[in-house]
Amino acid sequence: MSWNKKHLLDIESLTADEIVTVLDTARAFKAVSERAIKKVPALRGRTVVNLFIEPSTRTRISFELAAQRLTADIVNFSADASSFKKGETLKDTARNLEALNADFIVIRHSASGAPHFLSRVVNASIINAGDGAHEHPTQALLDAFTIREHKGKIAGLNVTILGDILYSRVARSNIWALTKLGAKVTLCGPSTLVPKTFEQMGCRVMHDVDEALRDADIIHLLRIQHERQRKTMFPSIGEYTSLFGLNKARLAKTKPDALIMHPGPVNRGVEIDSEIADCGRSLILEQVTNGLAARMAVLFLLNGGKGPQEVV
Amino acid sequence: MPETSVILNAHAIQRALTRVAHEIAERNEASAEVVLVGIPLVGDALAFRLGKILSEIWKLPVPVGVLDVSMHRDDLDQRAAPTIHPTVMPFDVTGRTVVMVDDVLFTGRTTRAAMDALNDFGRPKKIQLAVLVDRGHRELPVRADFVGKNVPTAITEKVRVRLDIPGHADEVVLEK
Numbered sequence: 386m387s388w389n390k391k392h393l394l395d396i397e398s399l400t401a402d403e404i405v406t407v408l409d410t411a412r413a414f415k416a417v418s419e420r421a422i423k424k425v426p427a428l429r430g431r432t433v434v435n436l437f438i439e440p441s442t443r444t445r446i447s448f449e450l451a452a453q454r455l456t457a458d459i460v461n462f463s464a465d466a467s468s469f470k471k472g473e474t475l476k477d478t479a480r481n482l483e484a485l486n487a488d489f490i491v492i493r494h495s496a497s498g499a500p501h502f503l504s505r506v507v508n509a510s511i512i513n514a515g516d517g518a519h520e521h522p523t524q525a526l527l528d529a530f531t532i533r534e535h536k537g538k539i540a541g542l543n544v545t546i547l548g549d550i551l552y553s554r555v556a557r558s559n560i561w562a563l564t565k566l567g568a569k570v571t572l573c574g575p576s577t578l579v580p581k582t583f584e585q586m587g588c589r590v591m592h593d594v595d596e597a598l599r600d601a602d603i604i605h606l607l608r609i610q611h612e613r614q615r616k617t618m619f620p621s622i623g624e625y626t627s628l629f630g631l632n633k634a635r636l637a638k639t640k641p642d643a644l645i646m647h648p649g650p651v652n653r654g655v656e657i658d659s660e661i662a663d664c665g666r667s668l669i670l671e672q673v674t675n676g677l678a679a680r681m682a683v684l685f686l687l688n689g690g691k692g693p694q695e696v697v
Numbered sequence: 698m699p700e701t702s703v704i705l706n707a708h709a710i711q712r713a714l715t716r717v718a719h720e721i722a723e724r725n726e727a728s729a730e731v732v733l734v735g736i737p738l739v740g741d742a743l744a745f746r747l748g749k750i751l752s753e754i755w756k757l758p759v760p761v762g763v764l765d766v767s768m769h770r771d772d773l774d775q776r777a778a779p780t781i782h783p784t785v786m787p788f789d790v791t792g793r794t795v796v797m798v799d800d801v802l803f804t805g806r807t808t809r810a811a812m813d814a815l816n817d818f819g820r821p822k823k824i825q826l827a828v829l830v831d832r833g834h835r836e837l838p839v840r841a842d843f844v845g846k847n848v849p850t851a852i853t854e855k856v857r858v859r860l861d862i863p864g865h866a867d868e869v870v871l872e873k
Contacts, residue, residue: 409781413781421817425768426813
């Protein structure tokens with residue numbers, strides 16, 4: 386049990402022990418959401434600001450509900466309705482939010498490093514809810530939580546991440562988290578989207594999907610991030626689907642207990658066949674449920690005090 | 698190493714629990730209404746032990762739950778994030794007599810948090826408190842219904858209850 390961080394900026398800077406602390410804490414918070422009264426007073430009187438400069442539904446709602454279940458107050462702030470359009474800088478916006486005594490700022494931004502920048506200019510705790518193609522730490526935490534819940538462990542598992550790795554912050558955060566926890570990570574997709582340079586992060590890189598899925602215990606699918614691609618990285622969506630999409634025939638060649646994950650939003654018929662997305666081996670909706678628990682755990686841990694003290 | 702003295706050895710712990718179980722049985726005639734709820738880290742182990750003795754007295758299984766109270770504490774922002782343990786409440790507390798079980802009664806703040814936490818699960822008919830050691834120094838108007846042993850302490854001392862530690866006999870020690 387160890388945790389003394391003020392911000393959650395990325396997974397890269399967390400230790401395995403700290404990741405496990407979040408997962409253990411999340412387990413208790415998952416139970417809170419299963420009760421008749423789904424609320425605890427742990428963050429009573431705290432204020433959380435959702436600063437989403439890039440659109441998001443699931444992550445924003447998940448943080449919103451997480452804060453509410455901890456009895457914090459939450460304010461949503463989105464790019465289209467805000468003063469960004471009027472030319473205010475990120476720093477000024479954040480300092481204005483701080484002047485309103487926000488204790489936590491949950492930020493999503495299209496620029497990598499935006500949360501790190503904020504953590505240097507304001508006093509509030511900063512939580513990265515996705516920065517460009519860099520990291521999406523709470524997604525990796527909820528994914529690790531989901532894997533551990535189903536497989537009982539993470540060390541030694543084979544996890545294959547399939548799809549657009551290059552532009553995916555989910556992939557980067559997952560690679561950090563899973564390798565720190567001892568899983569063997571394989572990346573697969575078109576060579577333009579899965580360059581060999583990822584081997585430096587301690588993963589295998591493959592371009593043959595059947596080969597990459599053969600030993601997988603977890604198949605982690607990613608969406609093609611059209612919004613981040615500046616040029617066409619593969620000839621057509623149809624070709625991507627036929628070469629890399631997860632369909633029945635491909636799934637039949639995997640281990641029978643391999644489980645399917647996807648951070649959403651799912652593009653049915655592109656990276657995954659519609660019926661597979663809804664099959665018994667798919668954990669996609671459980672990931673959403675667990676996301677709430679993981680985000681409650683993160684808010685709770687970041688709120689923790691000034692140093693170790695005896696529990697009396 | 699702090700100076701320590703043993704307040705209760707394994708035998709004395711068991712004897713204290715047996716007496717507390719009989720007191721619980723004496724106070725609660727409607728035995729079918731009673732459930733035990735232990736507060737981690739040590740109270741849950743004590744609750745299971747008490748439950749076993751009580752079910753022998755009543756010839757009736759006594760349900761035991763585990764209630765983590767850390768999310769309801771009033772000192773969350775004064776210390777590092779505490780370890781949270783899963784709460785397991787395999788029964789409805791509404792209308793039951795809930796005996797909360799903790800190892801040491803000290804400031805009373807854990808007990809207050811436990812009563813708040815319990816309210817989220819329903820409205821018990823009665824809440825009672827059983828502790829292995831009452832060491833005094835209350836900061837809230839809280840008292841125990843059942844006490845294994847009263848131990849006068851200085852506020853700087855620490856009372857440690859060690860149960861089920863492999864290779865170690867159960868004991869309660871006072872650290873100066």
